[in-house]
Amino acid sequence: MKRASIKDIARIAGVSVATVSYVINKKEGSRISEVTRNKILDIAEEINYTPNKIARSLKMSKSKLIGLIVPDISNDFYSNIARCIENEAMKLGYTILIGSSDENPDKFKKLTELFSQQQVDGMLVSPVAGSDDIIKKLLKDEYPIVSIDYYLENVELPAVTLNNFEISGQVFNYLMEHKFDELIYVGYNTHLPHLLDRQRGFERKIKEHGIASKKVLVEMGNVTSKVHAG
Amino acid sequence: MKRASIKDIARIAGVSVATVSYVINKKEGSRISEVTRNKILDIAEEINYTPNKIARSLKMSKSKLIGLIVPDISNDFYSNIARCIENEAMKLGYTILIGSSDENPDKFKKLTELFSQQQVDGMLVSPVAGSDDIIKKLLKDEYPIVSIDYYLENVELPAVTLNNFEISGQVFNYLMEHKFDELIYVGYNTHLPHLLDRQRGFERKIKEHGIASKKVLVEMGNVTSKVHAG
DNA sequence: ATGAAAGCGCTAACAA
DNA sequence: TTGTTAGCGCTTTCAT
Numbered sequence: 402m403k404r405a406s407i408k409d410i411a412r413i414a415g416v417s418v419a420t421v422s423y424v425i426n427k428k429e430g431s432r433i434s435e436v437t438r439n440k441i442l443d444i445a446e447e448i449n450y451t452p453n454k455i456a457r458s459l460k461m462s463k464s465k466l467i468g469l470i471v472p473d474i475s476n477d478f479y480s481n482i483a484r485c486i487e488n489e490a491m492k493l494g495y496t497i498l499i500g501s502s503d504e505n506p507d508k509f510k511k512l513t514e515l516f517s518q519q520q521v522d523g524m525l526v527s528p529v530a531g532s533d534d535i536i537k538k539l540l541k542d543e544y545p546i547v548s549i550d551y552y553l554e555n556v557e558l559p560a561v562t563l564n565n566f567e568i569s570g571q572v573f574n575y576l577m578e579h580k581f582d583e584l585i586y587v588g589y590n591t592h593l594p595h596l597l598d599r600q601r602g603f604e605r606k607i608k609e610h611g612i613a614s615k616k617v618l619v620e621m622g623n624v625t626s627k628v629h630a631g
Numbered sequence: 632m633k634r635a636s637i638k639d640i641a642r643i644a645g646v647s648v649a650t651v652s653y654v655i656n657k658k659e660g661s662r663i664s665e666v667t668r669n670k671i672l673d674i675a676e677e678i679n680y681t682p683n684k685i686a687r688s689l690k691m692s693k694s695k696l697i698g699l700i701v702p703d704i705s706n707d708f709y710s711n712i713a714r715c716i717e718n719e720a721m722k723l724g725y726t727i728l729i730g731s732s733d734e735n736p737d738k739f740k741k742l743t744e745l746f747s748q749q750q751v752d753g754m755l756v757s758p759v760a761g762s763d764d765i766i767k768k769l770l771k772d773e774y775p776i777v778s779i780d781y782y783l784e785n786v787e788l789p790a791v792t793l794n795n796f797e798i799s800g801q802v803f804n805y806l807m808e809h810k811f812d813e814l815i816y817v818g819y820n821t822h823l824p825h826l827l828d829r830q831r832g833f834e835r836k837i838k839e840h841g842i843a844s845k846k847v848l849v850e851m852g853n854v855t856s857k858v859h860a861g
Numbered sequence: 862a863t864g865a866a867a868g869c870g871c872t873a874a875c876a877a
Numbered sequence: 878t879t880g881t882t883a884g885c886g887c888t889t890t891c892a893t
């Protein structure tokens with residue numbers, strides 16, 4: 402069944418498409434008499450009209466779509482974040498496009514391209530190691546983009562993250578209160594700034610308290626197996 | 632930064648938009664000389680052209696979008712399904728729109744409307760109690776839609792589901808092998824056909840084997856608390 | 862209070 | 878081999 406368009410309504414109602422457009426979009430201005438308004442609304446109802454947002458997007462250069470890129474949507478941490486984002490997006494009339502990067506910069510890039518082509522109005526992304534240049538380019542193209550759980554140094558990337566440095570200190574304090582006398586820091590061997598913050602937070606405390614400590618850095622990937630081995 | 636369009640490329644290259652369109656879409660036909668093709672590709676690269684899929688969708692009446700409705704994307708079961716769907720979709724050049732219904736038919740309806748307006752090419756939905764009419768309407772409008780984990784009686788709704796009746800029997804067999812001599816069936820008090828199948832599968836076995844049994848049906852919602860109470 | 866028309870970026874039929 | 882053009886469904890300016 403071909404979908405009804407405002408043109409169909411206009412033809413049936415014997416008015417112009419402009420008029421139909423006005424009533425569909427409930428412009429409150431003085432335009433449109435009660436009688437035409439109702440006629441149009443009735444017809445719309447009857448022929449089961451629903452607006453074509455694609456056409457609208459093209460005309461308006463606004464898609465009401467936002468892209469979400471996470472490392473893996475099947476991961477509990479991210480699917481919960483996705484859900485919260487979805488809730489807020491819905492409230493504002495946005496729909497979310499979703500994609501998983503698997504922490505792979507190529508996939509990440511592909512997703513940004515795909516979303517960008519779908520003309521999303523913005524992206525929420527959880528960047529991955531090696532995606533800095535991709536992000537910078539997006540930013541340079543004036544693409545609204547905010548980062549999740551990650552930030553870039555010397556780049557104005559709006560980000561919602563943890564205060565990793567601070568939290569590391571809190572963990573240290575907790576451990577101290579429980580009378581541990583030697584600590585081992587286990588973390589990724591990485592340059593990602595938000596992860597280094599944890600390390601730095603830990604190191605600062607160690608120095609302050611002059612405590613025995615060790616640091617174990619494992620390669621990105623499966624922590625569990627690496628730590629056992631090491 | 633305004634995005635480049637094929638018109639920009641055409642202007643710079645001194646060719647028509649049709650020509651640009653042809654090379655962008657790599658039509659292999661005899662059209663287009665190597666030299667123009669390369670010129671166009673170079674310019675596209677240089678001015679950072681990326682196709683506007685919204686425009687393309689409008690023209691083609693195909694959005695390369697598919698909608699996915701699950702009860703809750705933050706639920707492990709569904710986020711895993713979502714991930715698989717995403718993988719397959721990507722392979723085929725589709726992007727997925729996601730929405731959570733919270734098992735609420737109103738939200739479910741809203742999502743189908745939203746997706747439909749976004750001109751998705753089809754929907755994968757996990758229907759909820761009370762959504763039968765919505766589904767039927769979608770089907771009547773010739774909307775490609777397939778159901779997840781659920782089916783409708785007397786309606787041709789493609790569905791990927793468990794064989795609940797059969798599986799119930801297998802569970803029963805397993806229990807028998809382990810020498811249980813009384814069984815309790817705990818399930819929802821519902822009319823949802825796929826859930827009733829489990830019940831029927833169980834009942835058939837009970838009858839066949841003449842075993843002592845009880846049935847506890849709880850209202851949809853939080854099973855755990857209900858069963859404890861009952 | 863309403864309509865005509867341009868144009869968003871793209872594809873494709875038809876001409877040249 | 879390439880160009881012209883109509884049109885997808887919609888919004889909005891400018892007339893009327």
